[in-house]
Amino acid sequence: MNDSRALGVAIVGVGGIAASHMAALRAMSIARLVCVQDMDRARAGAVANEQGCAVEDQLADVLARDDVDAVIVCTPNLTHQSIGTAVLESGRHLLMEKPLAMTVEAAQQLAALAAERGLTLAVGHSHRFSAQSRAVHDVVASGEIGAPRFARIVMNGGWIWPGWQAWVLDPAVSGGHSLHNGVHLTDLAAWWMGEQPDTVFARGQAVTSRALDIADYLVIELGFPSGASAVCEVSRGERPRKASYLEFTVVGTEGVVTRNWDADGIRAWQEEGLSMWAPDGSAGDVFVAELESFAASARGESAVVPPVADAVDAVRVAAAAEESLHTGRLVRREGAR
Template identity: 30%
Template sequence: MMKGVIVGAGFMGRTHLEAYASRKDAEIVCIVDRDEQKAKALTQAYGIEALAELSRALEEWKIDFVDVCLPSTLHKQAVVTALEAGAHVLVEKPFALSLEDADAMIEAADKARRRLMVAHVCRFMPQYQYLKQTVATERLGKSLIFSAWRLSETPGWSWNNWLNDKSLSGGTLLDLSIHDLDIANWLFGTPVEHRLKEIASPLKTGPSHLISSLGYPGIGAVTIEASHLMPAGYPFSAGFRLVTERGSLEWGTSAAQPGCLGEFTDQGERQIEIKEEDPYRREIQHFLDCLRTGKAFAISPREARLAVRTVAMLQDPGGCC
């Protein structure tokens, strides 16, 4: 059985711990958080250790993998420490706040000959996998226009409110919109045009509402909308629309029945049922299965780097490599 450590006892650390608890091929032996009491509060129900330092956990156990669920600005240090100790790594999105940090983590993985996966969870959701298949097979013809959206009330749930501090989270573009930027890259490749319109509220510091326009060879237009400016209590909303030569495919809070994709052609509408599964459990199952079998991850570190590069290009089209 593989032994692992989760670094970070916040919402995502708890989510990942619950997913590992359902597995018989892996055991989380420790939760690491600089707030050791917070880590202990999370571990009590599972009967596992809580520590304040990752280095201590790596010394105390023979660790096969480390799952990093820290604020984005802390990813590099934890990831490189784990890799250099000989552990494989799963790290939450966004991969990094900068291309320099992403490159340092990729270099560390290559040097240590350890495996590194970035947790872009949307790739493990069946609606996005069906979308990917539709684009790749062109079963509805060539793609013409793709749009996606992700709207949330202003975050108020993060440790020390780090999500609303752009220096720690990268802001709405890097923290929230990167989900759909990665999906667009997965579908269409490397963008060659980047335009961003970002609106902030004078009443809120940090979050924003933004629309990104991306150009890819072979498709007319791609637009991505994201917001952390929705009022308190606004239901989280996400969705997409793909317009093709022979129809459209839609999913979201209003485009289809719950658990369904809506497909529209000249022959009419049909609802495509999708199996509702916990995407975090599917993501972690994939990570563990690939470690065991040696198969390639569904997302490579360089694909995750491309998402960070896409953000950098949107912010400064002329200043990024």
């Protein structure tokens, strides 16, 4: 698509993260929400009424619409391959919420299909679009701190899932914490280092309850072909529930860049815990930037972010982390870029 009309977007799956995409679309002029679809017809209808868009019963109905140019998929990870395949085969551009797929093979198949059809395939590694993540990347890429040798990324927060029945807590559906949340951190580490890791070692704990089938606290250690390394720490078991902490550090041969808080200057201790906001209140701008990038790529105006190869590698690293988590062993990846 390269005409001047707004990109017509459908959202499949209206729970959780879909709300952030909808808010971003409301703030944009180059893309608009035309319809939603969800297995829960009542929930989809309520969302459609709120958003002032159409609602469809089935994915096939969405893909039969002439006004749908692109689809954002916000469904459980297990469904990504089948839904993504249907979207791409219909000739629509695709923004898949991370991860791209549950397995490396499925991710590669989606990437190949998008390339074959000449379609934009973006993956929602939204942290690439935050001002602070881009600032760290720009400093490292400029050479100001020399060659990057070590990175530490910490994203710790409280419980965000709705209950014990949440699909994220079932590794057969989510792929585990490495795949569902850990990909944010490992993707940033590889992006900042400028290379993909060739060794992965992971350790985790079920902090909230021993009954959990996933590790809601996870540390992933990455080794890179250059000899550099990274430590990625991600938790969803903090107390109080609304606690949030974000820390970035990259050590180079000539200096260090670090970010200790994700919202320096605006912090509030409330009854529920510590709350933080960006100084300009622009937290939602991450999704606006992500969708603007996606729309521009769909129009043929810019390259997709992140590159599809990086999104596939993010799945590969996460799969290695889950393997390490369950075997207790370091996993070596041959041929890392």
